Amino acid sequence: MSSEESPQITRRTTRLSAANSENAVDSSKSCALKPLSVNDLLYGNSPISLEELISSFPGRRGQIIELMSLLGPVNSPMFPTFVHGGSSTGKTSIVLNIFRHLRRPFVYASCITCYSPRILFESILNQLMLHRKSDSNGYSSIKRCDKPSDFVNLLREALSGVIGTLQGNAEKAGSKKAARWPNGKMVYLIFDSLNLVKEWEKSSTILPFLFNLYDILRMPEVGLIFISNNSLDTYYADTGFVEPFPFHFPDYSEDDLRQILLKHQVNKNLYSSFLDVVLRPFCRITRRVNELSTALLPLFKKYCEPLGDLGAVPNEDMKRKLYGHLQRHIAPSLNETFRVSAGLTSGASRSKDNKRKGIVKKLEACTSSYELDFHMSTSAKFLLISAFLASRNPATLDASLFDSTGGSDNRKRKRKSSAKSLEQKETTEQELLMKGPGTFPLERLLAIFQCLTSVAEYSPDAEYSSDVEGQGNRATMGDSGYIGSHVLLQLSSLCNANFITKGGSCPLEGSTRYRSNVSEDLVLKVARSVKFPLSKYLYRR
Amino acid sequence: MDLKNPVEQAVILLRSRLCNPNFIFTLFSDSPDSNYSKLKYIISSSVTESCNNSVLLLGPRGCGKLAVLELVLEDLLREFPDMISVIKLNGLLHSDDNCALKEIARQLCLEHQLAFSKMASSDENSQFLIAMLRECGLAHKTVLFVLDEFDLFAQGKQRLLYSLLDAMQSVTSQAVVIGVSCRLDADQLLEKRVRSRFSHRKLLFLPPSREDLQRLLEHALLLPSGSDLPHEFVANFNSNLLNIFADKKFKDIMDTVFNTDSTFKQVLTFLFSALCHLDLKCGFLSVENFKDALSNIQRQPKLECLKDCSILELYILVCMKRLEVREHETCNFNSIMKEYKSIHDSFQTTDYYARDVCRRAFEHLLQRELISFLDNRGHGHSIEFRPVKLLISWQELYQGLKSYGSCPAILYKLVERETTT
Numbered sequence: 001m002s003s004e005e006s007p008q009i010t011r012r013t014t015r016l017s018a019a020n021s022e023n024a025v026d027s028s029k030s031c032a033l034k035p036l037s038v039n040d041l042l043y044g045n046s047p048i049s050l051e052e053l054i055s056s057f058p059g060r061r062g063q064i065i066e067l068m069s070l071l072g073p074v075n076s077p078m079f080p081t082f083v084h085g086g087s088s089t090g091k092t093s094i095v096l097n098i099f100r101h102l103r104r105p106f107v108y109a110s111c112i113t114c115y116s117p118r119i120l121f122e123s124i125l126n127q128l129m130l131h132r133k134s135d136s137n138g139y140s141s142i143k144r145c146d147k148p149s150d151f152v153n154l155l156r157e158a159l160s161g162v163i164g165t166l167q168g169n170a171e172k173a174g175s176k177k178a179a180r181w182p183n184g185k186m187v188y189l190i191f192d193s194l195n196l197v198k199e200w201e202k203s204s205t206i207l208p209f210l211f212n213l214y215d216i217l218r219m220p221e222v223g224l225i226f227i228s229n230n231s232l233d234t235y236y237a238d239t240g241f242v243e244p245f246p247f248h249f250p251d252y253s254e255d256d257l258r259q260i261l262l263k264h265q266v267n268k269n270l271y272s273s274f275l276d277v278v279l280r281p282f283c284r285i286t287r288r289v290n291e292l293s294t295a296l297l298p299l300f301k302k303y304c305e306p307l308g309d310l311g312a313v314p315n316e317d318m319k320r321k322l323y324g325h326l327q328r329h330i331a332p333s334l335n336e337t338f339r340v341s342a343g344l345t346s347g348a349s350r351s352k353d354n355k356r357k358g359i360v361k362k363l364e365a366c367t368s369s370y371e372l373d374f375h376m377s378t379s380a381k382f383l384l385i386s387a388f389l390a391s392r393n394p395a396t397l398d399a400s401l402f403d404s405t406g407g408s409d410n411r412k413r414k415r416k417s418s419a420k421s422l423e424q425k426e427t428t429e430q431e432l433l434m435k436g437p438g439t440f441p442l443e444r445l446l447a448i449f450q451c452l453t454s455v456a457e458y459s460p461d462a463e464y465s466s467d468v469e470g471q472g473n474r475a476t477m478g479d480s481g482y483i484g485s486h487v488l489l490q491l492s493s494l495c496n497a498n499f500i501t502k503g504g505s506c507p508l509e510g511s512t513r514y515r516s517n518v519s520e521d522l523v524l525k526v527a528r529s530v531k532f533p534l535s536k537y538l539y540r541r
Numbered sequence: 542m543d544l545k546n547p548v549e550q551a552v553i554l555l556r557s558r559l560c561n562p563n564f565i566f567t568l569f570s571d572s573p574d575s576n577y578s579k580l581k582y583i584i585s586s587s588v589t590e591s592c593n594n595s596v597l598l599l600g601p602r603g604c605g606k607l608a609v610l611e612l613v614l615e616d617l618l619r620e621f622p623d624m625i626s627v628i629k630l631n632g633l634l635h636s637d638d639n640c641a642l643k644e645i646a647r648q649l650c651l652e653h654q655l656a657f658s659k660m661a662s663s664d665e666n667s668q669f670l671i672a673m674l675r676e677c678g679l680a681h682k683t684v685l686f687v688l689d690e691f692d693l694f695a696q697g698k699q700r701l702l703y704s705l706l707d708a709m710q711s712v713t714s715q716a717v718v719i720g721v722s723c724r725l726d727a728d729q730l731l732e733k734r735v736r737s738r739f740s741h742r743k744l745l746f747l748p749p750s751r752e753d754l755q756r757l758l759e760h761a762l763l764l765p766s767g768s769d770l771p772h773e774f775v776a777n778f779n780s781n782l783l784n785i786f787a788d789k790k791f792k793d794i795m796d797t798v799f800n801t802d803s804t805f806k807q808v809l810t811f812l813f814s815a816l817c818h819l820d821l822k823c824g825f826l827s828v829e830n831f832k833d834a835l836s837n838i839q840r841q842p843k844l845e846c847l848k849d850c851s852i853l854e855l856y857i858l859v860c861m862k863r864l865e866v867r868e869h870e871t872c873n874f875n876s877i878m879k880e881y882k883s884i885h886d887s888f889q890t891t892d893y894y895a896r897d898v899c900r901r902a903f904e905h906l907l908q909r910e911l912i913s914f915l916d917n918r919g920h921g922h923s924i925e926f927r928p929v930k931l932l933i934s935w936q937e938l939y940q941g942l943k944s945y946g947s948c949p950a951i952l953y954k955l956v957e958r959e960t961t962t
Contacts (some may be wrong), residue, residue: 069817073552075553078556079810086849231845238694283852285852285898298633334894336897337901433879492550515922
């Protein structure tokens with residue numbers, strides 16, 4: 001359609017603007033969102049009662065009551081409060097739900113989404129001045145503000161505006177609409193994830209500024225709440241700052257964890273018997289709710305395998321049987337607590353099992369998988385191996401390792417290891433442990449890569465014949481000594497995947513050096529998948 | 542007015558008192574050699590005698606420097622209604638010279654109802670400032686500059702300080718510069734030419750003495766009889782409070798507060814916390830409220846952090862401690878894993894987990910800031926090789942293990958053994 005129209009347009013337009021002019025009519029009919037009002041400074045559509053609040057956060061009754069007493073009755077000023085605790089302990093959700101219960105207006109800014117001072121300031125001002133970013137104002141904030149001095153002036157204006165509206169509301173308290181209005185004349189500012197501010201560039205001025213904000217503003221109708229993962233003593237400042245009132249959220253105890261994990265389960269009895277067996281060992285590793293729930297999910301599926309009816313209430317006998325079935329899976333599963341599964345669908349895994357039935361049982365027993373569980377192109381695999389060798393082996397050995405015979409000299413002279421050489425071996429091993437992989441320049445990497453690919457025997461086997469990429473890459477492997485630009489692209493994607501890091505550059509040479517970041521296990525898996533004899537090339541001290 | 546019960550009203554009243562520094566410090570403004578009177582004398586004499594002056598208010602944070610200054614300014618504005626104009630700057634906001642000049646111009650325009658242009662350059666602003674000073678001098682109006690966080694203005698080139706103090710040297714201007722800082726050596730930070738123009742008047746603000754503290758308690762917490770609370774309730778509340786003050790346990794609590802940190806801010810935080818614990822049903826304060834408040838302000842954050850750790854994380858901390866005791870200069874994740882394996886081999890613990898799991902526990906410890914990397918810039922290395930250090934001492938670790946509850950006995954043995962060797 002646009003190609004028909006373009007000859008008619010006399011001045012030059014891009015296809016994008018031509019397409020936009022067609023859509024301009026539609027955008028005006030788009031849903032016009034109604035302007036914001038002070039009532040939108042509340043959380044949640046419907047209020048909740050105190051019992052609902054406490055029951056929806058098991059184990060947090062004490063914290064909820066104490067936090068509510070800190071906030072005090074309606075219209076009572078408060079000291080700035082600093083809520084801290086481990087991650088996934090419910091700080092943000094409890095604070096927001098307390099405000100939902102109390103129906104008090106607040107402004108929320110999280111330092112995860114507001115990752116620079118300007119965005120933080122503008123987000124707060126937008127919320128206070130009831131400004132919504134939309135197409136009509138070009139998705140811009142109501143005021144541009146990146147300096148703390150401007151922020152304080154604009155904040156004062158905005159806060160007086162909101163407080164004035166709230167006071168006006170309070171006077172009209174008798175009307176019918178008052179039920180939906182916020183309570184009181186105070187506005188609260190909530191700063192979430194404050195620990196991320198420590199990594200900002202200007203954190204040495206912004207942090208004391210935020211903590212002193214209450215004293216700078218001198219408005220008793222404003223309450224400040226800071227939420228952070230770390231306690232106040234990790235916030236260092238040269239000359240200190242005004243310390244807010246600290247409030248700690250401890251991590252959940254085992255009983256609390258049990259209540260939380262049981263909350264959304266369909267069959268509570270079954271899950272409770274599962275937790276009896278599993279919760280204690282897992283709690284020795286971590287007590288975070290998010291990590292436990294993802295780790296326990298596959299284990300629960302295994303627990304329920306022998307059961308025909310998932311809604312059954314287990315009696316003692318069944319519990320013992322289920323435990324017996326589960327027991328040998330617990331220990332390996334503990335070692336995989338933080339493993340992110342590669343996302344194989346059940347169909348693929350079943351077909352794989354059919355092919356290699358014999359190996360399956362053996363595989364289940366060992367903790368780490370035998371094969372690489374993600375896909376890499378062949379040239380990337382060789383590049384990774386070359387990078388690993390370049391990091392591990394000293395550069396002086398390259399000539400002997402990668403000579404024309406294509407193998408390393410494995411004739412180890414058997415010498416009686418004296419005490420001194422043993423000690424030397426130990427210190428070098430210690431050094432290897434401490435220093436880590438070495439750096440190498442790009443030329444050395446490409447040289448090793450060339451040697452490896454020209455020498456590598458690439459025999460396609462039943463599995464690889466279906467691999468289209470394998471066929472494509474065979475052509476490049478065949479040409480000796482030709483390195484195309486695709487290799488450099490592979491190198492940059494390996495860098496992006498953090499398998500290779502770009503280190504600092506040597507001041508004398510001026511070129512960047514790289515460092516391989518992968519563990520020996522991963523490289524062994526990769527080498528196995530391309531049938532590369534890695535051990536021949538590794539330098540053993 | 543909606544009918545709140547008197548307890549709630551009393552709580553709101555007391556909270557607003559505690560959060561309002563002006564109220565607290567009116568108590569300390571009556572004696573003749575208090576800082577309040579000295580400051581008032583300095584400023585009022587320079588206003589009446591039309592001369593220039595500068596003074597520094599120094600003292601630790603939370604000792605009432607700004608609060609006393611606000612009281613003095615309020616009183617002076619009442620006494621000399623048209624002869625003073627106040628400009629307030631804060632080092633956290635306005636340490637940059639351009640920002641500061643813009644803010645001065647904005648405040649001057651606000652006060653004298655002039656139109657302020659945000660687009661004015663800093664040259665224009667500084668010329669405006671000099672012109673205003675001259676005009677105010679001719680009109681016998683004193684301009685008071687309050688510079689909060691004075692030490693932050695003294696960083697960098699100190700251009701603003703120099704221009705302010707220099708403008709004060711001329712006969713036509715009447716200005717007083719009041720600097721407020723928590724660094725007791727704030728005047729040593731000034732450059733030579735700035736310091737020579739600065740009159741070395743310093744007022745030192747100190748934390749209150751024990752008797753002042755007692756007076757403060759009564760002043761802050763006793764309900765006034767003139768408020769619109771029912772008289773009976775006020776009388777009962779006050780008599781209950783006086784009983785508490787006379788109680789020996791309460792005196793011990795107050796002694797503890799005074800001995801640990803006796804700045805006004807800390808005492809006010811303590812009183813605020815006690816007020817938050819007030820049981821709304823019974824309506825009066827009790828000694829238990831003050832005890833709870835004391836435990837609130839006597840926190841041990843590292844111990845709390847240790848109690849939140851899981852057992853694997855405690856193992857990692859103990860391994861690091863052992864490496865530290867053996868005087869390895871640096872340790873990294875790999876050496877910690879080696880130590881972990883050797884503990885498992887020699888003691889056959891049940892808690893031996895795979896490397897990935899230990900690495901994630903290691904990352905949790907980094908997040909909690911119980912350990913940290915030695916170098917900030919070493920992003921080239923992976924997490925396994927970067928050197929780390931412990932951020933807690935042996936005593937804290939030992940105390941944390943003791944109060945952990947379900948800590949395996951092997952960890953106690955390991956930590957204890959290190960202390961004896």
